[in-house]
Amino acid sequence: MREARNNMSKRITFPFAAVVGQEDVKQALLIALTNPKAGGVLVAGEKGTAKSSLVRALTNVLPDQKIIELPLNATEDMVFGNIDLEYALTCGEKVFSPGILARAHGQVLYVDEVNLLRREVLTSLLDTADRGVNIVEREGISHRHESRFTLIGTMNPEEGTLTATVLDRFGMFVAVNRETDPAARTKILRRVLAYEKEPDLFCRQYETATRDLTESLQAARIVLGTIEISVAMMELAAQYCAKAHSAGHRAELFLLEAAKAVAALAGRGYLLPADMERAAYFVLPHRMRQQESPPPAEEQQEESSEDQNDQDNQTEQPNLPPKNAPPPDIQGQDESETEDSEDKNEELPPPQNDTADQERVADIDKNFPNAKLNVSLSQDRQVRQGSGKRSLTRTDLKQGRYVRSCLPNGKLTDLAFDATLRAAAPYQRLRPKGNCCITIKQEDLRQKVREKRIGNTFLFVVDASGSMGARERMRAVKGAIFSMLQDAYQKRDQVGLVAFRRETAEVLLPVTRSVDLAQKCLQQLPTGGKTPLAEGLATAFTVLQSMQKKEKEMQPILVLVTDGRANRSKASGGDPVADAVSMAEKMKLAGFNSVVIDTEMDFIKLGVARTVAQAMGAAYYRLQELSEQKILHIVKNLG
Amino acid sequence: MRTGVYPFTAIVGQEDMKLALILNVINPALGGVLIKGEKGTAKSTAVRALADLLPAMEAVKECQFHCDPQDQHHMCEACVEKNKTAALTTQSVKMKVVELPVSATEDRVVGTLDIEHAIKCGEKKFDPGILAQANRNILYVDEINLLDDHVVDVLLDAAAMGVNTVEREGVSYSHPARFVLVGTMNPEEGDIRPQLLDRFGLSITVTGEHQSEQRVEVIKRRLGYEQDSDVFSSAYQQEQAELGKAILQASRLLPQVTIADELLTLVANMSIKLEVDGHRADITVIKTALTLAAFDGRDKVTVEDIKKAVRLALPHRMRRRPFEDGVLNWDVVEAMFQEQ
Numbered sequence: 007m008r009e010a011r012n013n014m015s016k017r018i019t020f021p022f023a024a025v026v027g028q029e030d031v032k033q034a035l036l037i038a039l040t041n042p043k044a045g046g047v048l049v050a051g052e053k054g055t056a057k058s059s060l061v062r063a064l065t066n067v068l069p070d071q072k073i074i075e076l077p078l079n080a081t082e083d084m085v086f087g088n089i090d091l092e093y094a095l096t097c098g099e100k101v102f103s104p105g106i107l108a109r110a111h112g113q114v115l116y117v118d119e120v121n122l123l124r125r126e127v128l129t130s131l132l133d134t135a136d137r138g139v140n141i142v143e144r145e146g147i148s149h150r151h152e153s154r155f156t157l158i159g160t161m162n163p164e165e166g167t168l169t170a171t172v173l174d175r176f177g178m179f180v181a182v183n184r185e186t187d188p189a190a191r192t193k194i195l196r197r198v199l200a201y202e203k204e205p206d207l208f209c210r211q212y213e214t215a216t217r218d219l220t221e222s223l224q225a226a227r228i229v230l231g232t233i234e235i236s237v238a239m240m241e242l243a244a245q246y247c248a249k250a251h252s253a254g255h256r257a258e259l260f261l262l263e264a265a266k267a268v269a270a271l272a273g274r275g276y277l278l279p280a281d282m283e284r285a286a287y288f289v290l291p292h293r294m295r296q297q298e299s300p301p302p303a304e305e306q307q308e309e310s311s312e313d314q315n316d317q318d319n320q321t322e323q324p325n326l327p328p329k330n331a332p333p334p335d336i337q338g339q340d341e342s343e344t345e346d347s348e349d350k351n352e353e354l355p356p357p358q359n360d361t362a363d364q365e366r367v368a369d370i371d372k373n374f375p376n377a378k379l380n381v382s383l384s385q386d387r388q389v390r391q392g393s394g395k396r397s398l399t400r401t402d403l404k405q406g407r408y409v410r411s412c413l414p415n416g417k418l419t420d421l422a423f424d425a426t427l428r429a430a431a432p433y434q435r436l437r438p439k440g441n442c443c444i445t446i447k448q449e450d451l452r453q454k455v456r457e458k459r460i461g462n463t464f465l466f467v468v469d470a471s472g473s474m475g476a477r478e479r480m481r482a483v484k485g486a487i488f489s490m491l492q493d494a495y496q497k498r499d500q501v502g503l504v505a506f507r508r509e510t511a512e513v514l515l516p517v518t519r520s521v522d523l524a525q526k527c528l529q530q531l532p533t534g535g536k537t538p539l540a541e542g543l544a545t546a547f548t549v550l551q552s553m554q555k556k557e558k559e560m561q562p563i564l565v566l567v568t569d570g571r572a573n574r575s576k577a578s579g580g581d582p583v584a585d586a587v588s589m590a591e592k593m594k595l596a597g598f599n600s601v602v603i604d605t606e607m608d609f610i611k612l613g614v615a616r617t618v619a620q621a622m623g624a625a626y627y628r629l630q631e632l633s634e635q636k637i638l639h640i641v642k643n644l645g
Numbered sequence: 646m647r648t649g650v651y652p653f654t655a656i657v658g659q660e661d662m663k664l665a666l667i668l669n670v671i672n673p674a675l676g677g678v679l680i681k682g683e684k685g686t687a688k689s690t691a692v693r694a695l696a697d698l699l700p701a702m703e704a705v706k707e708c709q710f711h712c713d714p715q716d717q718h719h720m721c722e723a724c725v726e727k728n729k730t731a732a733l734t735t736q737s738v739k740m741k742v743v744e745l746p747v748s749a750t751e752d753r754v755v756g757t758l759d760i761e762h763a764i765k766c767g768e769k770k771f772d773p774g775i776l777a778q779a780n781r782n783i784l785y786v787d788e789i790n791l792l793d794d795h796v797v798d799v800l801l802d803a804a805a806m807g808v809n810t811v812e813r814e815g816v817s818y819s820h821p822a823r824f825v826l827v828g829t830m831n832p833e834e835g836d837i838r839p840q841l842l843d844r845f846g847l848s849i850t851v852t853g854e855h856q857s858e859q860r861v862e863v864i865k866r867r868l869g870y871e872q873d874s875d876v877f878s879s880a881y882q883q884e885q886a887e888l889g890k891a892i893l894q895a896s897r898l899l900p901q902v903t904i905a906d907e908l909l910t911l912v913a914n915m916s917i918k919l920e921v922d923g924h925r926a927d928i929t930v931i932k933t934a935l936t937l938a939a940f941d942g943r944d945k946v947t948v949e950d951i952k953k954a955v956r957l958a959l960p961h962r963m964r965r966r967p968f969e970d971g972v973l974n975w976d977v978v979e980a981m982f983q984e985q
Binding site for chain 2: 018052053054055056058062075076077078079080081083084085088091092095096106118119122162184185186188189191192194195196198199202203205408422423424427428431434443444446
């Protein structure tokens with residue numbers, strides 16, 4: 007078969023030299039290409055900022071290399087290599103058929119949307135980049151080959167983040183920002199329009215500029231070999247890294263190599279401290295760790311420092327890779343802590359006329375610290391379905407991404423044709439032939455292993471009674487839920503909302519993936535009236551039950567937010583608290599996971615919410631704690 | 646194939662939706678359109694009806710990807726090879742609407758190993774998927790917000806680059822996949838990923854007609870169509886033909902349409918002021934304005950074109966944090982037009 011291997015990239019692209027601005031990104035890319043030892047580069051930025059265009063435009067700049075792309079749909083065997091099917095068929099021998107990593111040897115490997123690449127593939131890929139060797143042990147093949155490449159990744163942090171370990175493997179990091187200068191923006195518009203109208207003509211205008219770039223790259227590579235690193239420079243590098251509190255020693259090496267490339271690109275055969283400073287700008291930002299922060303407020307510190315660098319209001323995310331900050335010695339201390347919303351809760355205005363029946367709508371306290379719902383899936387071996395980002399599980403429905411094959415365990419349900427063929431191939435010369443070219447036997451059959459991310463389902467049960475409306479409590483509660491919703495949004499969870507007040511409980515929002523809607527419901531949620539806690543739990547119970555009926559694999563989590571001042575029983579004359587507790591026990595019996603957030607802040611605490619939590623087998627948190635800890639640990643008790 | 650398609654021109658109201666779709670037919674480089682609306686607002690009907698209005702195009706004969714014989718930059722490998730040795734034989738094919746069902750699996754979307762060929766001949770061969778069919782056509786995803794995350798990923802990839810790169814199940818292949826992405830969604834059923842949202846050139850929100858006369862007209866036409874679709878359709882033949890002609894004329898005029906520098910600056914300033922993400926917004930506004938001018942038979946873009954284009958291209962690009970409504974502040978826009 008004639009294979010059109012990724013050489014679409016030879017096609018016409020928007021010229022590198024014609025990209026307006028983005029000097030940092032351009033320089034980082036050139037450093038990476040000049041010196042592969044600088045560890046490649048990760049380009050992060052919002053959508054539509056020419057990230058991919060810049061990388062793909064390198065094709066025409068590179069003198070002797072190709073850009074090999076690793077698409078997100080790649081299966082593992084294609085990345086690492088597998089058995090050569092045709093050879094096995096004709097010669098009956100197992101021979102290694104190279105994958106993308108083999109093709110990438112000596113070239114540039116480009117992963118677009120690197121943060122969406124599957125974790126296992128990404129880890130193995132980075133391992134290979136680190137060692138320069140690809141080791142394959144799969145499908146009866148044992149093989150190793152050299153694989154040295156310059157890794158370039160692009161990502162949009164809004165879509166998900168990379169862990170610190172993964173970030174650390176990239177030598178350099180550069181943030182792309184949109185252009186805010188009107189003149190430059192107009193220039194961009196003009197160029198893009200001109201390119202789209204007549205690409206050939208446009209590219210010809212930049213031919214000289216592109217050739218100059220290629221030549222300077224070639225020249226820099228020659229100069230690079232002559233640059234010596236003095237002990238003083240090594241000390242400087244170590245100082246930089248120590249100031250940035252970067253873990254491990256990769257940083258120093260990357261820093262020196264990047265600095266060499268900076269000097270080489272400037273045509274200098276020796277290093278200057280300025281080169282080091284420039285290199286630090288790319289090598290250190292994603293490795294910086296805050297050290298001064300006292301342990302409990304760690305997260306907050308990080309956030310406030312992020313705000314400091316946050317020049318364009320980028321959506322804050324917990325693990326957002328840092329923007330390119332000035333080198334550490336220039337960076338000041340975080341002087342001011344962001345307002346602590348806990349104080350806010352404590353220093354609430356004195357109770358006004360606390361009329362419980364009065365209806366009001368509290369707004370959302372958007373300064374509430376990021377509360378996160380942390381679900382530990384201890385043993386998630388159950389086969390699940392669903393779509394989301396929080397947990398990655400194997401799925402045996404014929405959905406999800408085909409990642410690898412395995413021997414069928416029992417009945418074969420999802421045949422992996424390619425793997426089956428490969429398994430059968432080496433024996434074809436020995437087997438009798440029928441009408442087909444290949445005879446497949448039972449023992450060749452392979453099953454597809456598919457993976458799918460599933461989100462969790464959270465059902466928020468919110469007390470909207472008059473007592474909750476007092477002292478702006480609802481504002482804080484809404485703030486807490488809001489921050490949890492934000493977390494859910496990023497992880498593609500499903501959410502539902504049940505509120506109870508006056509006589510009844512109401513499903514305000516059936517479980518949906520639209521976190522947006524949940525937020526709107528929350529915004530409009532009024533408070534006032536009595537507290538039918540048992541009623542609320544009963545309604546939630548019905549919702550959860552019907553949900554589990556519909557989708558068996560779903561493990562919904564109940565989040566109860568209440569002050570526990572239950573004062574309305576199901577039957578008239580009954581004990582409201584006892585009702586609630588018995589409902590809670592029913593919940594526990596049914597095996598639903600739950601968490602209770604107690605908002606009781608009055609001087610005399612009744613502690614009903616805690617009792618309910620105990621009866622329900624729920625994790626228990628006080629609202630104040632929430633603003634300190636920010637993470638709710640819910641351990642799923644899987645049956 | 647085209648039997649039972651409700652005529653595009655017979656759709657009552659929904660002018661924005663119709664305009665957005667037509668603009669994309671005139672200029673496939675606009676980047677598609679996302680149609681948001683409640684159920685039963687003729688979203689799908691309009692997209693499917695579009696098929697009838699689509700122009701014919703030249704394509705390489707027997708090419709799986711219907712490559713454009715004139716466009717060497719976006720040809721598949723096979724056509725590039727053929728083109729080297731001899732002139733390509735071409736045929737005229739109608740542009741079509743290719744549907745991507747929500748339940749589609751990734752392998753069917755990007756293409757995969759041809760099993761039959763592998764078993765019969767013992768050779769690997771690429772079996773093209775929906776993205777191959779969609780090349781140079783309209784790719785329609787109904788309920789796009791319900792699409793599986795990983796299918797969205799591959800869709801984004803292809804939409805961005807115009808190339809589908811496949812590395813799976815033993816096949817390594819890449820082919821052109823430039824399509825007009827048309828999606829419909831009911832926002833009540835969940836949101837759409839911001840990154841996918843940004844890939845859509847235009848976005849519009851449809852609502853049901855509120856005037857009772859209009860509503861009656863909708864019912865009348867629908868009943869008329871269901872009674873006898875042929876008779877009904879023939880009543881609109883003339884209108885359909887005229888619109889088809891207008892589209893063709895506009896696409897011929899499009900390359901000649903020019904835009905003044907002040908207007909470029911105006912759009913750039915607006916994007917900065919409104920803090921939209923990235924640069925796709927400005928580019929799309931300008932392209933939309935150019936297409937609007939062409940559709941109107943003019944070769945110069947006017948302020949009115951820009952205004953209309955902003956309405957179509959900006960609302961879904963307003964910077965929004967999760968949960969904050971990204972609303973297009975029309976006052977700001979108006980004020981900027983006033984200054985002009």
